Amino acid sequence: MTTEMGDLWVFGYGSLMWRPGFAFTERVKATLPGYVRRFCLDSITYRGTPDYPGLVLALDAAAGQSCGGVAFRVPAAERADTHQYLRDRELDTYAYVERFLPLSLDTGQTVSALCYVMDQTNQQYRGGLNLAQQAEVIATARGPAGTNVEYLEKTVDQLGALGIDDPEMLEVRDLVATFLQRKSA
Numbered sequence: 001m002t003t004e005m006g007d008l009w010v011f012g013y014g015s016l017m018w019r020p021g022f023a024f025t026e027r028v029k030a031t032l033p034g035y036v037r038r039f040c041l042d043s044i045t046y047r048g049t050p051d052y053p054g055l056v057l058a059l060d061a062a063a064g065q066s067c068g069g070v071a072f073r074v075p076a077a078e079r080a081d082t083h084q085y086l087r088d089r090e091l092d093t094y095a096y097v098e099r100f101l102p103l104s105l106d107t108g109q110t111v112s113a114l115c116y117v118m119d120q121t122n123q124q125y126r127g128g129l130n131l132a133q134q135a136e137v138i139a140t141a142r143g144p145a146g147t148n149v150e151y152l153e154k155t156v157d158q159l160g161a162l163g164i165d166d167p168e169m170l171e172v173r174d175l176v177a178t179f180l181q182r183k184s185a
Contacts, residue, residue: 005076005079006076006079007025007073007074007075007076007079008073008074008076008078008079008082008083008114009071009072009073009074009103009111009112009113009114010022010024010071010072010074010082010086010113010114011030011032011069011070011071011072011101011103011113011114011115012069012070012071012072013032013037013057013059013067013068013069013070014037014056014057014058014151014155015056015057015151015154015155016069016070016072017069017070017155017158017159017162018154018155018157018158019154020072021085021089022072022074022078022081022082022085022086023074023075023078023082024072024073024074024075025073025074025075026071026072026073027070027071027072027073028070028071028073028105028106028107029068029069029070029071029105029106029162029163029164030068030069030070030071030103030104030105030106030113031066031067031068031069031103031104031106032059032066032067032069032101032103032104032113032115033065033066033102033104034061034062034063034064034065034066034101035059035060035061035062035065035066035067035115035117036059036060036062036065036066036067036168037057037058037059037060037067037069037166037168037169038057038058038059038060038118038127038168039055039056039057039126039129039134039137039138039172040055040057040058040060040118040125040126040127040129041055041056041057041058041095041096041118041124041125041126042054042055042095042124042125042126043055043056043141043143043148044093044124044143045092045093045143045144046143046144046145046151047141047142047143047145047146047147047148047151048141048142048143048148049143052140052141053124053137053141054137054138054141054142054143054148054151055126055129055134055137055138055141055148056148056151057155058095058096058116058117058118059115059116059117059118060117060118060120060127061117061118061120068159068162068164068165068166069164070162071103071105071111071113083114086114086116090116091116093122093124094119094122095118095119095122095124095125096116096117096118096119097116097117097118097119098114098115098116099114099115099116099117100112100113100114100115101113101115101117103115131168131171131172131175132175134172134175135172135175135176135178135179136179138151138152138172138176139176139179139180139183149176149180152169152172152173152176153173155169156169156170156173
């Protein structure tokens with residue numbers, strides 16, 4: 001567990017935005033430079049299975065770009081427990097790397113936030129898929145936590161509620177809808 005003191009800031013860009021699973025005292029829109037939100041991680045435990053992986057979002061390194069999301073402030077008294085909860089949740093297959101990165105809050109403040117970024121050397125990394133390929137996987141995958149489509153829809157809904165513009169996410173959503181329409185016809 002972390003030995004740092006003080007409040008813990010956590011960056012949410014996917015399911016953490018709509019299902020953090022931990023107590024927090026503040027929730028603020030934030031931007032992480034140098035990364036983008038991308039469906040580039042095979043999900044074999046939540047939104048897919050080892051035999052038929054789904055795709056979930058990861059922070060994928062992208063120089064000159066940024067990712068909008070939510071920063072959660074966790075009180076110092078809950079820091080160690082929250083950090084351990086997040087390690088258990090996010091590092092289940094070790095596809096993410098845990099980093100403390102500078103995060104720009106919409107309040108103008110910059111904080112060091114706990115972020116889980118994609119390990120591009122991990123065998124679950126699927127960074128080479130185009131949006132249509134991503135949509136096909138998402139449209140058909142299902143795992144213990146539910147369908148991949150549900151994960152996509154909840155994330156897009158949360159981005160809309162926050163006023164975060166992510167054209168790639170909207171395009172994937174539209175491609176999934178088109179794929180499902182064709183499949184049912």
